[in-house]
Amino acid sequence: MSRYNFKQTEAKWQAIWEDRGCFKAADAGVRPKYYVLEMFPYPSGRLHVGHVRNYAIGDVMARFKRAQGYNVLHPMGWDAFGLPAENAAIANKVHPAEWTRENIRIMGEQLRLVGMSYDWDREFATCSPDYYRHEQKMFLDFYEAGLAYRKEAWVNWDPVENTVLANEQVIDGRGWRSGAPVEKRKLSQWFLRITEYADDLLAAIEALNRWPDRVRLMQEKWIGRSVGAHMQFDLSGRDDRLEVFSTRPDTIFGATFCAISPDHPLTEALSADDSALADFVAECRRLGTSEEAIETAEKQGHDTGLRARHPFLADVELPVYVANFVLMEYGTGAIFGCPGHDQRDLDFVRKYGLPVIPVLWPPTARVLSDSEFAALPASDRARVDQSPHCTLDGLGEVFHITNTAYTNTTLPAYRYRLGALVDGQPLAVSDAKHRVIAALEDRGNGAAAVRYRLRDWGVSRQRYWGCPIPMIHCAACGVVPVPASDLPVELPMDVGFDKPGNPLAHHPTWKHVACPRCGGAAERETDTFDTFVESSWYFARFCSPTADKAFDRKAVDYWMPVDQYIGGIEHAVLHLLYSRFFTRALKKCGYLTVEEPFAGLMTQGMVVHETYSDPSGDWVYPEDVAMRDGVPVHAADAAPLTVGRLEKMSKSKKNAVGLENVVEEYGADTARLLLLSDSPPDRDLEWSDSGVEGAWRYLNRLWRLATEPKARLAGRDASMPNGLDQATGYAPAVSVWRLLHKTIAGVTEDLDRFHYNRAVARIREFTNALEGLDGDDDQAAWVRRAGLEAVTRLIGPIMPHLAEELWQRLGHDQPIAETAWPVADPALVVDETVTVAVQVNGKLRATIELPRDADKAAAEQAALEQDGVLRALDGKPVRKVIVVPNRVVNVVA
RNA sequence: GCGGUCGUGGCGGAAUUGGUAGACGCGCAGCGUUGAGGUCGCUGUCCUGGAAACAGGGUGGAAGUUCGAGUCUUCUCGACCGCACCA
Numbered sequence: 001m002s003r004y005n006f007k008q009t010e011a012k013w014q015a016i017w018e019d020r021g022c023f024k025a026a027d028a029g030v031r032p033k034y035y036v037l038e039m040f041p042y043p044s045g046r047l048h049v050g051h052v053r054n055y056a057i058g059d060v061m062a063r064f065k066r067a068q069g070y071n072v073l074h075p076m077g078w079d080a081f082g083l084p085a086e087n088a089a090i091a092n093k094v095h096p097a098e099w100t101r102e103n104i105r106i107m108g109e110q111l112r113l114v115g116m117s118y119d120w121d122r123e124f125a126t127c128s129p130d131y132y133r134h135e136q137k138m139f140l141d142f143y144e145a146g147l148a149y150r151k152e153a154w155v156n157w158d159p160v161e162n163t164v165l166a167n168e169q170v171i172d173g174r175g176w177r178s179g180a181p182v183e184k185r186k187l188s189q190w191f192l193r194i195t196e197y198a199d200d201l202l203a204a205i206e207a208l209n210r211w212p213d214r215v216r217l218m219q220e221k222w223i224g225r226s227v228g229a230h231m232q233f234d235l236s237g238r239d240d241r242l243e244v245f246s247t248r249p250d251t252i253f254g255a256t257f258c259a260i261s262p263d264h265p266l267t268e269a270l271s272a273d274d275s276a277l278a279d280f281v282a283e284c285r286r287l288g289t290s291e292e293a294i295e296t297a298e299k300q301g302h303d304t305g306l307r308a309r310h311p312f313l314a315d316v317e318l319p320v321y322v323a324n325f326v327l328m329e330y331g332t333g334a335i336f337g338c339p340g341h342d343q344r345d346l347d348f349v350r351k352y353g354l355p356v357i358p359v360l361w362p363p364t365a366r367v368l369s370d371s372e373f374a375a376l377p378a379s380d381r382a383r384v385d386q387s388p389h390c391t392l393d394g395l396g397e398v399f400h401i402t403n404t405a406y407t408n409t410t411l412p413a414y415r416y417r418l419g420a421l422v423d424g425q426p427l428a429v430s431d432a433k434h435r436v437i438a439a440l441e442d443r444g445n446g447a448a449a450v451r452y453r454l455r456d457w458g459v460s461r462q463r464y465w466g467c468p469i470p471m472i473h474c475a476a477c478g479v480v481p482v483p484a485s486d487l488p489v490e491l492p493m494d495v496g497f498d499k500p501g502n503p504l505a506h507h508p509t510w511k512h513v514a515c516p517r518c519g520g521a522a523e524r525e526t527d528t529f530d531t532f533v534e535s536s537w538y539f540a541r542f543c544s545p546t547a548d549k550a551f552d553r554k555a556v557d558y559w560m561p562v563d564q565y566i567g568g569i570e571h572a573v574l575h576l577l578y579s580r581f582f583t584r585a586l587k588k589c590g591y592l593t594v595e596e597p598f599a600g601l602m603t604q605g606m607v608v609h610e611t612y613s614d615p616s617g618d619w620v621y622p623e624d625v626a627m628r629d630g631v632p633v634h635a636a637d638a639a640p641l642t643v644g645r646l647e648k649m650s651k652s653k654k655n656a657v658g659l660e661n662v663v664e665e666y667g668a669d670t671a672r673l674l675l676l677s678d679s680p681p682d683r684d685l686e687w688s689d690s691g692v693e694g695a696w697r698y699l700n701r702l703w704r705l706a707t708e709p710k711a712r713l714a715g716r717d718a719s720m721p722n723g724l725d726q727a728t729g730y731a732p733a734v735s736v737w738r739l740l741h742k743t744i745a746g747v748t749e750d751l752d753r754f755h756y757n758r759a760v761a762r763i764r765e766f767t768n769a770l771e772g773l774d775g776d777d778d779q780a781a782w783v784r785r786a787g788l789e790a791v792t793r794l795i796g797p798i799m800p801h802l803a804e805e806l807w808q809r810l811g812h813d814q815p816i817a818e819t820a821w822p823v824a825d826p827a828l829v830v831d832e833t834v835t836v837a838v839q840v841n842g843k844l845r846a847t848i849e850l851p852r853d854a855d856k857a858a859a860e861q862a863a864l865e866q867d868g869v870l871r872a873l874d875g876k877p878v879r880k881v882i883v884v885p886n887r888v889v890n891v892v893a
Numbered sequence: 894g895c896g897g898u899c900g901u902g903g904c905g906g907a908a909u910u911g912g913u914a915g916a917c918g919c920g921c922a923g924c925g926u927u928g929a930g931g932u933c934g935c936u937g938u939c940c941u942g943g944a945a946a947c948a949g950g951g952u953g954g955a956a957g958u959u960c961g962a963g964u965c966u967u968c969u970c971g972a973c974c975g976c977a978c979c980a
Binding site: 003213214217218221222224226228244245246247248259299323324325326327329330331332334335336337338342343344345347451453569572573677678679680683685686688690691693694695697698700704746757758760761762763764765768835836837838839841842843844847868871879880881882884887888890891892 | 894895896897898904905906907909912913916917918919920932933947959960961962974975976978979980
C-alpha cells in the first residue's frame with residue numbers, strides 16, 4: 001500500500017505552474033474577465049493556518065473560474081505601512097523597512113508553499129515610493145477638488161509618547177504601550193470629506209446585492225442618516241440664537257428645557273465668567289466618553305441661567321443647561337429636551353425637578369379623556385415611540401392635551417397651545433413633523449435638516465512608517481501643496497527611534513524646504529497618512545501595477561470592479577467604507593469610471609483553536625498540555641490547567657498553528673482541504689488534530705483509488721461501451737455513472753455559491769461510490785476511468801497538487817490548471833425513477849419507486865396499495881390524497 | 894437600550910428552499926489485517942422498546958398556519974455579533 005508523497009509532488013507542480021505561467025492574467029481578450037481578490041495582508045511575520053483560510057477561499061474561486069473559461073485576475077500584494085514595523089524598530093533596533101522587507105519575503109514564500117494561484121508579476125508593497133507617489137498625487141487632486149482639508153480636531157494624545165493614538169490604541173483610557181492616561185487635545189489634522197458622499201454611500205448599499213446583509217446593515221448604521229429639523233431658540237439677554245437639531249420636531253410642544261454640550265462654543269463663552277460652570281465642564285471632560293463611563297455616569301447638568309424662547313410660544317421660556325450627555329460631535333451640540341417621550345430627557349428632569357409634558361400616545365391616535373389620562377401609570381418610563389429616524393415617517397400620533405391634572409407644570413400655557421398646530425385633533429406623527437417644519441420655515445426660525453453620524457475621515461498620523469502627506473507649511477503663504485512635479489515626497493531612511501514622538505519631526509534636514517510659492521523658508525508636513533489610505537485603492541492598482549500613472553485607464557476599465565472580494569468581517573465598516581468613498585473620489589478626479597469597487601463580497605469566519613491557561617492566567621501552548629487522569633496538566637511541572645474556550649488563532653493566546661508545521665507534516669493540500677471542508681466559509685472553523693488527520697486520510701484514499709485501482713481501468717482512448725450512453729437499467733456501473741453527473745452539477749453549483757463544505761461532501765460521496773464499484777466488465781472499467789478523471793478535475797481548485805499529479809498519472813499532458821471544468825449531462829442528472837415518500841396524515845408510512853414524472857393517478861394508486869399505508873389507515877375512509885410529483889404522496893384519512 | 898444573526902446526534906455540519914430530518918466527515922464501538930501500536934479494510938452508530946419486522950418519540954421551549962413545518966407567523970428562553978447618552 002502506497003502513500004501519497006506530498007513533498008515531492010507539491011514542489012514539482014508549483015515549479016511547473018510557475019514555468020508555464022499558468023496564472024498570468026491578460027489585460028484583454030475574448031474570454032469574460034473575473035477579478036478575485038483577497039484582502040491583502042499586513043506583513044507582520046509568519047503565517048499561521050488561520051491566515052491561510054482567507055487565501056484558500058479565494059484560490060478555490062480563482063482556479064474554479066479559470067477552469068470555467070474566465071480570464072481571471074488573482075493578484076497578491078502587501079499592506080506594508082503600519083505601526084508594528086515601528087514597534088519592532090524600537091524593540092529590536094531594526095529599521096522598519098528592513099523588518100517589513102524580511103516579512104514580505106517570508107510570507108511570500110509561505111503563500112507559494114501552499115500553492116496559491118497568484119499572478120505574482122503584479123505583486124507590490126505599499127511602502128514603495130512607486131506606489132505611494134500616486135497616493136500623494138491623489139491627495140493633491142482631492143485637495144484641489146475640495147475633498148481634502150485641514151481643521152482643528154479633538155484627538156487622543158499620549159503625553160508620554162508625544163503622539164496621537166487611534167481609538168483602537170486607547171485601552172481603558174490609557175495608552176496601550178505607555179500606560180499613561182490619554183488626554184484629549186485639539187490638533188490641526190488633515191481630513192478627507194467622506195461626509196460629502198454620505199447620502200450616495202448610503203443609497204448605493206441597496207444595489208450591493210452580492211454583499212452580506214450583515215455588512216450592508218453595519219454600513220447603514222455607521223453612516224447613520226437622521227432626518228429632522230433645525231430650529232433656533234432666541235436667548236434672553238443675548239444676541240445669539242441657540243440652534244438645535246431634532247428628529248422629532250413634532251415633540252416641540254413637549255419641550256421643557258434646552259441643553260448644550262460641555263464642548264459647545266456657548267459653554268466656552270459662558271464659563272469665562274462662571275467658575276462653577278468651568279468646574280462642571282472640567283469634570284465632564286475628566287469622565288470622558290468611553291463606553292464604560294457612559295454606562296455608569298449619571299445625567300448631570302448645570303443651569304446656565306440663560307432662558308431660551310420657545311419657537312412657537314412667545315411667552316414660554318425654557319431653562320438652558322449644560323448637560324454631560326449632549327455630544328458636540330452630533331447634530332449641533334444642542335438639544336431641546338422632551339422628557340415625556342425621551343427616556344434620557346426624563347431621567348434628567350427627574351433629577352432637576354423640571355416638568356413633564358406628554359404630547360403623543362403611541363401607537364393609537366387619540367385624544368385622551370380625563371379619566372383615561374388619570375389612569376396612565378405614573379411610571380418613570382418615557383413613552384417613546386419607535387418611529388424611524390432616517391425618514392420623516394412616524395408610527396404614533398400626537399394628541400391634544402385636555403387634562404389639567406397631568407399638566408402640573410410651571411409652564412401652564414402649554415395646555416392650550418398645542419391646538420394651534422394640531423387643530424385640537426390627533427395627528428399622525430409624520431404629519432405633525434411636516435407641519436411643525438413648515439411652521440418653522442414660515443417663521444424663519446428653523447428648517448428641515450438631515451444629519452449623519454458619519455464623520456469626516458481624519459487621516460493624519462504622527463508616525464514615521466507611513467506615506468508622507470505632500471504638504472508644506474509656509475509662514476508667509478500658509479499651507480502650500482507640494483508641486484506634482486516634486487513627487488514623490490520620499491520617506492527618509494536615516495531616522496532614529498531613540499526619542500519619543502515622530503522621527504520625521506526630529507530629522508535634522510528632511511522637513512526644511514523652500515516654499516514652492518514664495519521661495520522662503522518653510523517646513524514639510526511631518527504627519528503621515530493613516531494606513532487605511534493605502535488599502536483604499538490598491539485593488540485598482542493591481543490592474544496595472546507598473547504603470548507610470550496610478551492607473552492605466554484601459555486596464556482599470558477592463559478589470560474593475562472586483563468581481564469577488566474576500567476578507568474578514570472586522571473591516572465591515574472601516575476598510576470597506578473607506579474604499580467605497582475613495583473610489584468615488586477617484587472617479588470625481590477623473591482616475592477611473594467605476595463607483596463601487598467590490599461587486600461581490602464574502603466575509604469568512606475565523607479559524608479557532610483550543611486554548612489552555614495555567615493557574616496564574618498565562619496562556620499555555622497546546623503541545624505543552626498533558627492529560628493526567630482525564631485532567632489537563634502542564635507537561636513540564638504537572639500544574640493543573642484550565643481549558644479555555646475556542647479562540648481565534650493568535651500568537652498571544654498561544655493557540656496558533658504554524659503553517660509550515662502543517663505543510664511539513666501533512667502537505668499543503670491537506671491543510672487546504674481541512675480549511676475548506678470542515679465548516680461553511682462564512683462560519684468559524686475549528687482547527688483540530690483529528691481534523692487534519694481525517695483530511696490526510698482522504699488524500700491517501702484518493703491516491704490509492706487512482707494509482708492502485710481495485711479492478712480494471714479502461715484505457716484513455718476506449719470508447720463508451722454499449723448501453724452506457726442510454727444509461728438505462730440498474731447495473732452498478734450505470735448508477736455510478738449517473739451519480740457522477742449529479743456530482744459534477746452539484747459541485748459546480750456549490751462552488752459558485754461558496755458552499756465549499758457541501759462540494760467536498762459531494763465529492764467524498766462520489767468517491768465512496770467509485771470505491772464500491774468492483775465489476776470488471778467494460779462498463780465498470782469505463783465508468784471507473786471517467787469517474788477518476790472527473791473527481792480529479794473537481795478537486796482541482798481545492799487540492800491542486802494532488803489533482804495535477806493524479807491527472808498526469810491518468811495520462812494527461814496538459815496540467816489541470818489549463819484544463820476546462822467538467823460539464824454535467826443534464827439528461828443524466830435526473831433519474832429515470834424516483835423514490836416517493838408516502839405519508840398517512842403527514843407521517844411517513846412507506847416509500848415507492850415510480851417512473852420519473854408519473855401521473856398523479858398512478859402515484860395515488862401505488863401509494864394506496866402499500867402495506868404500511870393500509871396498516872396505518874386501519875380501514876378508515878380516505879378523505880383526500882395530495883400528490884406532489886416526484887416527491888410525496890400524502891393520504892389524509 | 895436599539896438593531897441583527899443563529900439554536901438540528903457526543904462534535905463539525907447536510908436537508909433540492911414548505912415535501913422521506915441527520916448527507917458527508919470527526920469521534921466512538923465491534924470485527925478483520927498486524928508480532929504489537931499505528932496505518933488500512935469491513936460493520937454499526939438520533940433516542941426508547943424489540944432478536945427482528947416494526948412501533949413510538951425527535952430539529953432550544955410554547956402556541957399557530959398547513960394535507961404536510963428544521964424551514965413560515967407570534968410569543969418565549971439561550972448564544973453570538975454590531976451600534977449605543979445619536980437628540
